[in-house]
Amino acid sequence: MTPSPRGDLFDPDCPTRRLLDRIGTKWTSMAVKVLAEAAPGEVRFAELRRRMPGVSPKMLSTTLQNLLRDGLAERRVEPTVPPRVHYRLTGLGLSLEAALAVVRDWAETHMAEIDRAAGERS
Amino acid sequence: MTPSPRGDLFDPDCPTRRLLDRIGTKWTSMAVKVLAEAAPGEVRFAELRRRMPGVSPKMLSTTLQNLLRDGLAERRVEPTVPPRVHYRLTGLGLSLEAALAVVRDWAETHMAEIDRAAGERS
DNA sequence: CGGAATCCGGAGAGATACTG
DNA sequence: CAGTATCTCTCCGGATTCCG
Numbered sequence: 001m002t003p004s005p006r007g008d009l010f011d012p013d014c015p016t017r018r019l020l021d022r023i024g025t026k027w028t029s030m031a032v033k034v035l036a037e038a039a040p041g042e043v044r045f046a047e048l049r050r051r052m053p054g055v056s057p058k059m060l061s062t063t064l065q066n067l068l069r070d071g072l073a074e075r076r077v078e079p080t081v082p083p084r085v086h087y088r089l090t091g092l093g094l095s096l097e098a099a100l101a102v103v104r105d106w107a108e109t110h111m112a113e114i115d116r117a118a119g120e121r122s
Numbered sequence: 123m124t125p126s127p128r129g130d131l132f133d134p135d136c137p138t139r140r141l142l143d144r145i146g147t148k149w150t151s152m153a154v155k156v157l158a159e160a161a162p163g164e165v166r167f168a169e170l171r172r173r174m175p176g177v178s179p180k181m182l183s184t185t186l187q188n189l190l191r192d193g194l195a196e197r198r199v200e201p202t203v204p205p206r207v208h209y210r211l212t213g214l215g216l217s218l219e220a221a222l223a224v225v226r227d228w229a230e231t232h233m234a235e236i237d238r239a240a241g242e243r244s
Numbered sequence: 245c246g247g248a249a250t251c252c253g254g255a256g257a258g259a260t261a262c263t264g
Numbered sequence: 265c266a267g268t269a270t271c272t273c274t275c276c277g278g279a280t281t282c283c284g
Contacts, residue, residue, distance in 0.1 A: 015226075015229035015230050015233035015234075016151065016222075016225065016226045016229040016230070017151070017152070018229070018233060019225065019228070019229040019233055019236075020145065020146050020151055020225070021146075022236075023142065023146075024142050024143075024145070024146025024147075025146075026139075029138065029139075029142055030139070069239070069240050070236045070239055070240050071235060071236060071238070071239025071240070072236070072239075092232060092235055092236070092239075095228070095232065096228065096232070098228075099224055099225055099227075099228035100138075102221055102224040102225075103138065103141065103142070103221055103224075103225065104137075104138045105221075106141070106217070106218065106220075106221035107137040107138040107140070107141040108137050108138070110214060110217065110218070111137035111140060111141060112137075113193060113214055114141075114144075114192045114193060114194070114214070116193070117191065117192055117193025117194075117214075118191050118192050118193070
């Protein structure tokens with residue numbers, strides 16, 4: 001289904017809007033970064049928790065499931081007892097990380113300016 | 123309320139998180155793009171409305187006020203009757219647009235893959 | 245250990261009506 | 265024309281508890 005030939009931001013189905021809806025969720029970009037830092041290695045659920053201070057098991061699980069569903073990450077289970085579950089980014093996930101890195105660079109460079117502007121009005 | 127230790131993505135106050143919280147809101151990225159397309163010219167409130175189908179006056183107003191507050195856009199009022207209010211991006215806003223363009227490119231290139239992956243599980 | 249199920253509160257988003 | 269005021273509602277995110 002491609003009623004919109006180009007990426008038209010004003011299309012309700014525009015890809016950018018939908019992408020931002022995903023990476024804009026609270027923990028997604030952080031999870032992608034943690035996974036990217038470990039790439040091409042894997043990261044276990046518990047280690048992800050440790051590396052993402054403040055995340056609840058539910059939110060981490062939800063975030064990871066979204067990444068899996070979107071083909072951005074993969075899951076591998078060691079059938080031991082207790083089980084060990086590992087996550088890693090797919091190629092698609094790694095390419096997203098590259099785009100996110102640009103956003104991070106911008107944020108680290110310019111957020112202070114934004115804060116200054118916003119602060120002056122507070 | 124909190125001190126701002128810097129440079130760590132995993133800090134609750136990390137700049138990337140806070141940036142995504144802003145550009146992730148429903149209309150912000152769209153408004154930035156519309157303003158960027160007109161740059162260095164200005165765009166009036168009514169024209170922004172027309173170019174952002176589905177936006178309510180309240181949401182557009184809120185979005186623009188956030189951009190103003192963050193120093194990403196500027197407002198100019200012609201003291202006529204009726205008034206004419208013009209908006210344009212600041213230099214900071216234009217640099218953000220450049221970063222957003224990267225996200226857009228990624229989205230237009232890869233969202234189909236995400237949709238395919240997500241669709242297979244639906 | 246790695247989740248799933250459930251409940252809850254608050255912010256975001258929208259519709260509508262009104263005003264300078 | 266360019267907003268503001270108010271109300272409502274959804275749903276995200278968090279805490280907690282339970283299961284394989």
